[in-house]
Amino acid sequence: MLSADIIAQILWTSLATSSYAVLFxxxxxLVLKVNRVFNFAQAAMMTVSFYAAHATVALAGLPSWLGFLAALAGSLAIALLIEVxxxxxxxRRRAAQMFVFIFTLIISELVAYIAMLVFGTWPATIFPSLFWPVTLVGGIAVSAWDLPAVGAMLLAVAALFGFLRFARMGQFMVAVSDNPDLAELYGIAKERVFLFAMVISALLVALAMFLYGTRAQVQPTTSIELMLFAIAATIIGGIGNLWGAAITALLLGVVQNASVLFIPSEWQGFLLYVFLFLAIVFFPNGIRLPQRSRRLTRKTPTPTLDASPTSDPQKV
Structure with missing residues (x-):
């Protein structure tokens, strides 16, 4: 029988271990919303950022903060190459989405094979040990990894949404995500916005991969599995809905962690493909809440490309 302590422990562990999943x-x-690309090459960014940190800390013996900077540099470098x-x-060549999709898959597999050739196929970590001190707080086991991970995730999420809401470039990104052609008519350089979206994505990936690499073992193909989890959360949460993707990633993490009470731990990987199957087949447009009554719904005119140029560009 489940006790209150067991439920509380599952919820806390799920929150902590979902910190990197939310960032992924x-x-x-974000890239799907702004650039309108299913960026499967994100797995390549994850692989490069991890092995950059691993080489800096585990192999070279340098401080962890240098390892984090190496993860940032590696993720940014591969993101810029992918975008530019x-x-x-x-x-520029007006390639079909199918070719873009194939390109991202090739990049992810290519980087994974290069990582295998350079670092081998054995699981690796950033720190020599994955054991963290544990403190009991009201009957809940809280490790020394948990609080920094949750704090970093919350800080990154708050910074992202604050940036999109208040920063000028953040508002440009929202405008381009709504209508890139109309945004360009108002003087917004959409190519620059696309590049900036990839940069922010790279920063989130580096932070998440550093957190993951200090808690779990990583192989060159691990990033692909982690990316599939992010894809499932993005689809179920609703494409273009950043809040939905973050909350869904957290909820899926709770389900995956709670599954050990009912199925063996080796079947947790199977749940990932169950999530993907359900997302693609039953929730291709995400989970939608019931709509309000039509009497309470206010119709808003849809902007067109011939909108008046006297409108405020900040409202685009």
Missing amino acids: ALAFA LGFRTLR
Whole structure:
């Protein structure tokens, strides 16, 4: 029988271990919302950021803060290459979405194979040990990894949504995500916005991968599995809905952690593909809440490309 302590422990562990999953989902959902690309190459960014930190801390013996900076540099470098040499070129040539999709898959697999050749296939970590001191707080086991991970995730989420709401570039990103052609008519350089979205995604990926690599073992193909989790959260949460992706990633993490009470732990990976199957087949447009009554719904005119140029650009 489940006790209150067991339920509380599952909820806390799920919150802590979902910290990196939330960041992965936000990174994927942001590029999909702004750049309108299913960025499966995010797995390549994750792989490069982890092994950059692993080489700095575990192999070179340098401090952890240098490892985190290396993860940021690696993730940013591969993100810029993907956007400038990949996505931008494909947009210029008006390539079909299928070719963009294939390109992202090839990049992820290519980086994974390079990581295998350089670092091998054995599981690796950033720190030599994955054991963290544990403190009992009201009957709940809280490790020294949990609080920094949750705090970093909450700080990153708050910074992202604050940036999108108040920063000028953040408002431009929202405008481009709504209507890139109309935004460009108002003087917003959409190519620059696309690049900035990839940069923010790279920062989220580096932070998430550093957190994951200090708690679990990583192989060159681990990033692909983590990315699939982010894809499931993005689809179920609603494409273009960043809050939905973050909350869904957290809820899926609770379900996955609670599953050990009913199924063996080795079946947790199977749940990932169950999530993906349900998302694609039953929730291709995300989970939608019941709509309000039509009497309470206020109709808003849909903006068109011939909108008056006297409108305030900040409202685009």
